[in-house]
Amino acid sequence: QVQLVESGGGLVQVGGSLRLSCEGSGGTFSNYAIAWFRQAPGPEREFVAGISWAGGTQLYGDPVKDRFTISRDNAKNTVFLQMNSLRFEDAAVYYCAAGNTYGSRWAHHYDYWGQGTQVTVSS
Numbered sequence: 001q002v003q004l005v006e007s008g009g010g011l012v013q014v015g016g017s018l019r020l021s022c023e024g025s026g027g028t029f030s031n032y033a034i035a036w037f038r039q040a041p042g043p044e045r046e047f048v049a050g051i052s053w054a055g056g057t058q059l060y061g062d063p064v065k066d067r068f069t070i071s072r073d074n075a076k077n078t079v080f081l082q083m084n085s086l087r088f089e090d091a092a093v094y095y096c097a098a099g100n101t102y103g104s105r106w107a108h109h110y111d112y113w114g115q116g117t118q119v120t121v122s123s
Helices: none
Strands: 003-007 010-013 018-025 033-039 046-051 058-060 068-073 078-083 092-099 117-122
Touching: 003 092, 018 033, 018 092, 018 117, 033 068, 033 078, 046 068, 046 078, 058 068, 078 092
Parallel strands: 010 117
Antiparallel strands: 003 018, 018 078, 033 046, 033 092, 046 058, 068 078, 092 117
16 A cells, blocks of 8 residues: 655646646655646646556556656655646646556546645636
8 A cells, every 4th residue: 555645736826837846755755656646626637647566557548648748756655747838727736646557547446545636727
C-alpha cells in the first residue's frame, strides 16, 4: 500500500508554468504506474497524464498534450507534472493516483490517491 502526497499547486497567471510533485511512501513506488487527474467543480475527474513504472512511457490527455510533461524519479519516490502555457481551463484540483495497470484513463482503475493540490489560473 502506498500513500501519495501532492504539492506545488498555487496561483499562476495565464501562460505561466507550475510544477507539481507527487511523493509516495509506505510502499514500493516503482511497482506502481502513476497518473495525474484533475477535477474542476463537478463530479468527474479528468485524466491528465500517466507514466509507466520505470518512466519509459507516458500518456497524455488531449487538452494537455504538448504543454504538460510527466516524469518520475523512483529513487526519490516522486512523480512530477510540469505544466506550461497554462490556460484558464487548466484550473482545477490536481490529484495523483497509483495503480498496477499503466495506461488507463479511468479513475476507477487506480487504487491509491493523494489529497489533491489546487491550481488556480488568473488573468
